[in-house]
Amino acid sequence: MSFALKYAPKTLDDVVIGSQTLKNRLSDYINDRDLKPLILHGGVGTGKTTIANLLPDAIEGKKAEVTRLKAVEFNSINDVMQAFGDQTMFYQVFTINDQKRNYIISNEINFTPKAAIAFRDVIDDMIGHTQFIFTTNYIDQVDIALRDRSNCLAVPPVTAKDWLFRAQWILQQEGIALPDDQLLKVLTTQLQVSSSNRKLLERLEDFVRSVRNPPSNPGGIIEVAPTPEPINPLMAA
Incomplete structure (x- = not known):
């Protein structure tokens, strides 16, 4: 949804x-x-x-x-x-x-x-x-x-500070913690592009998706690098 x-x-x-x-x-x-x-x-x-x-x-x-x-x-x-x-x-x-x-x-x-x-x-x-x-x-x-x-x-556009409390609550519902100053940057950047509340919610949704599925891990699966097998000194001749 x-x-x-x-x-x-x-x-x-x-x-x-x-x-x-x-x-x-x-x-x-x-x-x-x-x-x-x-x-x-x-x-x-x-x-x-x-x-x-x-x-x-x-x-x-x-x-x-x-x-x-x-x-x-x-x-x-x-x-x-x-x-x-x-x-x-x-x-x-x-x-x-x-x-x-x-x-x-x-x-x-x-x-x-x-x-x-x-x-x-x-x-x-x-x-x-x-x-x-x-x-x-x-x-x-x-x-x-x-x-x-x-x-x-x-009904004027709202500011990033106006949105901060609601945006933090939304992130909490999604299980994501973000310091206020970092979230304010996300909100401010979006509101400079569009004052629409709908677009701001879309930006928050994209942000949550990017946290869960970072570009280096697009599938959202935690990849563990294989541990090399120890070298047997008796076989290393």
């Missing part, structure tokens, strides 16, 4: 977040101090989708039921109304399974202009009981009125 799957965060506390501002704002949602729609934006692989998927569980204190949207499928007002027309009243009054809130998550919310107008009305009708969580790599392309209704939180 790849490290990206094996060590994928199970809870929001497992996610490597370097920004204290982002941590504080997420805490506001978890502690019911903020109910506005949330737009998480930033570069590829910084953890936006992971945070979006795990935030409802953190708010509920248990596994939450969520509805997932694909904004690319909403091209017109009719598309939006077909998706929400029968549910808006329910979401105004009830929550699923006695949850604190209902949850709707959507990645890359690049609605067409007409669909965006209809979706604004949906949000206004459902915001009392429904937590909307959106993610995007391109915040400037998101409908300006939707941005105005939402908290737009940047």
Whole structure:
């Protein structure tokens, strides 16, 4: 199993977040101090989708039921109304399974202009009981009125120091010990190439593989050089 799957965060506390501002704002949602729609934006692989998927569980204190949207499928007002027309009243009054809130998550919310107008009305009708969580790599392309209704939180790339504790834990699970300064070099080198958390996990996986199967021993088998037989002095004439 790849490290990206094996060590994928199970809870929001497992996610490597370097920004204290982002941590504080997420805490506001978890502690019911903020109910506005949330737009998480930033570069590829910084953890936006992971945070979006795990935030409802953190708010509920248990596994939450969520509805997932694909904004690319909403091209017109009719598309939006077909998706929400029968549910808006329910979401105004009830929550699923006695949850604190209902949850709707959507990645890359690049609605067409007409669909965006209809979706604004949906949000206004459902915001009392429904937590909307959106993610995007391109915040400037998101409908300006939707941005105005939402908290737009940047998810910046993390640093090697941010990753150190989690990376050491992963290596410990793999039975490998490495001093912090050496591991920081591995993490720093990778983050200079790509800020993606996925790529960093791939680098850790490659590192573990190289430790277990060094180039001089590609098969991972410990080879013992044969011991020469002792020379019998009586036979050495």
